[in-house]
Amino acid sequence: MKFFIDTADIAEIRDLAATGLVDGVTTNPSLVAKTGRDFLETVAEICAVVPGPVSAEVAATDHETMLAEGRHLARIAGNVAVKVPLTPAGLRTCKALTDEGTMVNVTLCFSAPQAILAAKAGATFVSPFVGRLDDIGADGMALIAEICAIYGRYPAIRTEVLVASVRNPGHVTAAAKLGAHVATLPPAVLRQMFHHPLTDKGLAAFLADWAKTGQTILRPAKAAAE
Numbered sequence: 001m002k003f004f005i006d007t008a009d010i011a012e013i014r015d016l017a018a019t020g021l022v023d024g025v026t027t028n029p030s031l032v033a034k035t036g037r038d039f040l041e042t043v044a045e046i047c048a049v050v051p052g053p054v055s056a057e058v059a060a061t062d063h064e065t066m067l068a069e070g071r072h073l074a075r076i077a078g079n080v081a082v083k084v085p086l087t088p089a090g091l092r093t094c095k096a097l098t099d100e101g102t103m104v105n106v107t108l109c110f111s112a113p114q115a116i117l118a119a120k121a122g123a124t125f126v127s128p129f130v131g132r133l134d135d136i137g138a139d140g141m142a143l144i145a146e147i148c149a150i151y152g153r154y155p156a157i158r159t160e161v162l163v164a165s166v167r168n169p170g171h172v173t174a175a176a177k178l179g180a181h182v183a184t185l186p187p188a189v190l191r192q193m194f195h196h197p198l199t200d201k202g203l204a205a206f207l208a209d210w211a212k213t214g215q216t217i218l219r220p221a222k223a224a225a226e
């Protein structure tokens with residue numbers, strides 16, 4: 001499963017990219033607005049930090065302007081994935097950009113029929129928003145299961161399921177069990193995934209017992225006999 005980081009905060013991206021576990025980044029207009037920074041400069045900076053796909057969303061809603069914005073964003077760096085909303089104009093733009101060799105992430109997906117359309121439009125990624133479905137009492141992970149089952153029936157579909165609106169490590173585990181290609185994680189969720197109280201407790205016990213040996217590791221040592 002690929003892990004993308006769902007933020008436009010460059011400091012967070014740098015910090016988490018250093019773990020070596022980050023395969024890409026997703027942004028959206030709300031995440032960009034939160035930074036208070038210039039969008040185009042931020043996209044360029046993120047693309048320089050993370051070599052994987054970096055989703056940058058268009059702001060227009062008509063095809064012609066979305067296409068122009070998408071082409072403009074794609075020129076920033078080769079790893080830009082242009083994000084378009086799952087609307088008729090958005091999918092028309094997806095098809096045009098995909099035909100030009102640009103990665104496209106079709107976002108704001110909330111149903112299986114929408115995901116089928118995204119695949120037909122040649123999307124590189126489709127982003128079903130699991131958290132927002134859960135928020136209204138629907139079952140976001142059931143949608144992921146549906147989409148993975150449908151896509152799995154058609155080997156010709158190259159669109160990757162990019163699980164978005166992830167709220168907790170449980171979402172990541174459930175998405176992985178379903179074989180989703182990508183999960184995009186808020187920084188806090190990725191950090192939560194590292195931690196378990198028994199890991200902390202076990203490590204403390206190991207270190208306490210090691211201290212009792214009075215030994216160090218970084219000292220001359222004989223290599224094992226060949």
Ligand code: G3P
Pocket residue numbers: 006026027028031129131132164165166184
């Ligand atoms: O990439 C989409 C994601 O940022 C949406 O998450 O928490 O606003 O539903 P959320």
